[in-house]
Structures are given as C-alpha cells and as structure tokens.
Amino acid sequence: MASFQKGPADRVYYMQELNFFLDKHTREIKFHRMFPGKVHCSNEKDTVSVLFTLGADGERGPGIVIFPRMVMPEKLFASLKNTEGGSDWVLGSSMNGWLYSDCIVEFVSDVFVPWLKKKHANFPVALFTNEYISNIRLTKMSECLLTQGVQLIPVPQNMSLLLSPAEWIVVEYFRMHWGKAVSDWSGKNGLKALLEENFAPFIISCISAQAAPAEVRAKFEKFGIFPFNPQAVYRCLRSQKHE
Template sequence: MNNTRVAQNLTSSRAAVKKQNRLAWFEEVLEYLKENGYDHILQDPVRVFKGDETAFFLNPKGKRVLAAKGDKNIYQQINNDEKECLTVLITGNASGQLAPPLIVFKYERIPQGLACSVPGDWGIGKSESGWMTSALFYEFLTNVFYPWLVVQNITFPVILFIEGYTSHVTLHSSKFCEEKGIILVALYPNATHLLQPMDVAVFRALKENWKGKVHQWRIKNIIKGNIPILKKRDFPPLLKEVLDETITPKNT
C-alpha cells in the first residue's frame, strides 16, 4: 500500500552517492583500523565518539495547543528574527557519555554577561558567520575535548567520527589528534543524509525537547501577561537542561 510523503531536497552530489561506495568506505576504515591495531577500540563504546554540529532556533516552531473551535490562526510571540539560531557542536560516545559542547556565537567580541551564562566546562567560540571554523574546531579539540577525555580517565586512543568539512580536517587538528591518541575518521562525503550517525537518534529528540523547554520557559517567565523573548544569554542554561534530560545510553 502506498503512502503520501513529503519529498526531501537532494543535491546532485548527494544523489550520486552509491551503496557500493558507502560499503567500500566502511571496509576501508575497518582495514585502516586493523592495520594499525585499532580495530579493538570498536568493541569499547566508551572510546568511540561522534561529533556533529546542529543549529538550535531561539524561536522554535510551537507544539500543538488547545484553541477555540473555529479559530483559523494561532500565534505565539517571538523575537523579531524568527530564524535566529545558534550553532552547537555536540560530541558523544556510543555508551551515552556527552562531552562538553561548543556554542558558536556571531560576535566580534562576546559580551561578558553572555559568556558568564555558559557552563564553565563548555566551549564558547565566535565567528563572523556564527558557523564552525577550522580555528574553533581546533580550540575545541585542544581546550575542551582532550582535557575532558583525560579527566574522565578514558583510555587512549579513541576514535572520533566527524563530517569531512574543511573546518574539521585541517593539518593542525590532524597533528594534534595524532599526538594525543585521537583517531579522526571523516565520514564518507555527501552521504550524511544516509549515514546520519546523530541526526535520528540524538538530534531529533534534542530538537523536540528543545521546543518543549522553550515553551515551558516562556510560560514560567510571563510578566504581567507579557510573554518573554528568549535571549542569547538564556540559551546556554536552557540547552544544558535539555541535554541533561535527553542524552542517555538509551538513545545513543
């Protein structure tokens, strides 16, 4: 029986990815790990990590609400820029442990009040576009991820699967990881829509819980009937609540 579904946009480069190419990538990665004596790491979920970036909207679309019968339009008050979002690099291992995230802000100089709202062990970065850069990823590896691995007493080497963006695969990052026992493995290019290591199991749940948490925050902070607007300084502590409630061994 056929079902009606919404078609997803797919670029020609993504559409050209063949199953045999993906299978060959898996074989190539496994062969590399075997040749270097790293394949046993795959049997230890604590040492297998995946890092990926995602955007969180400050004004996520609302969930279903009760309304009077016959009402055609239901609104919620939001910021002037309904598409404003923040990029967050989230890294976790196969056992359900979450490394401190990195939040990227679109600032030349991050306001002190905003910086103070970010949990102390999290990464905080800035770029002109608000997106990840090679310098920020390197800072994350050196100042956040590696120190966290040491504090957690996780056995080296570890495997870190990443997207093969130029902001990730750089000489400085590669050299640092080689020295510290972090094996960087870039996913097969133009195939993240098929592999989706974190999109389905982690990000989908995060985004749903984020919508609910923002809605609860708005209701909790209503002043004299006025619904508050979520500011950037409100984002880090609220995201921490969502991460703490969502990331569990069950969905990683």
C-alpha cells in the same frame, strides 16, 4: 589507523554540529527546520553554531557554542556558569557565528582531550563526525589531531545524516518539536524568551534531556558504530534508501 571494533565503549564518540539563527533586531534564537545543521544565513540573521559530543558508552561529552560576535559580553559567560552541566561546555565567537577550522581544532585539543584525560579515558579514541562542519572539509585535520590521541573519522555527508546517533536523538527532536522545546524551557524558566543570553542553558538542557545514556548507547549499536557491525550499517542505509 587504530582498531576500535572491540572497545571499550569509552573510546568511541560522535561529534555533531547544529546551526541556529540569531535575529539581529530581537536577539532571539531561531531554528530552521528545513536546513537543520546547515549554515544558511540571510541578511537579517546571523548563525549561532553548536558542536557537541556523545559517547558510545552513553556519556554526554563537552560542547561549544559559537556566537556571531567580536566581543563576548559577560552575561553570556554568566549564563553558562549557572547551568547544570555547563562546566563541560565553552563559549566562543566568530564574525558570523560559523565554526572555522581553528575553532574545531581548538575545541578538540583544548576541551575534548582534557575532558577525556580527566575521566581517564583509554587513548587513542575514535571521533566520528560529518566530513563537513560549517562547510569545512575535516579530512585535513585528521593528522594533527592524531598526535593528541584522537582519530578523527569523517563520515561521508550523505551517510552521516543516516548514521549519526546525535542526528536522530537531538536534531530530529528539534526538527519535529522546536516550538515545544522552546515553550517547555521558557515555562520552567520564568517565561523567558530564547534570547542569546539564555541560549547556552537552553541547548545544554535540551541535549541532556534527549540524550539519555540508554538511548545514546542504543543508537550507537543500532547504526553499527559500536560495537562495529557492518551489517547494521548496511541495513540502516538500505532501509532509509527505500523509505
């Protein structure tokens, strides 16, 4: 494994999953506060999955939105084209909106790696993430991604909830302020409902607003991810255990 302890910061990233729910009848997107980032479907709802990246240098990386569709309508792609920052994002589909292993590998290989090359990043890079995405264990993906210069570092699930910068910057915001986030976005966009054709602009704008560069850098440092600080990691885990 390559050493990423001393940087530079543009070699260290965190990849985070978010799950939302698409109401089959109204086509409205909803968020489950009790199960953020969890695949938790009912017969009335399908999952809409989001995978996005944040860098230790404070930069927001690319992302992907997976809709529960077999055929993607043009209106979904059109919404992405007209969104600020949308050029770094892609859309995809699966039968139930879950992120399958091939979706994850293709995202890293075909979207994340080209984005890194475009910004002249120093390879190899470290990509931290939860050891499970959409209930898929990522350990077996490490070897194939390493050949492309990406060292995938799965963080144990019980630790990733405490140490993920994206968890505390974005997921916690949705958990506490979902209604306000939708209301604020709707008010700025002609009182539109949060339907699936509006979801990509919504999620990109929310992540952009919450993941300010200074805040992202501060969280990477606070949790001891970069610069690597075992004592900071221990303090975070210990403080959360006793709360």
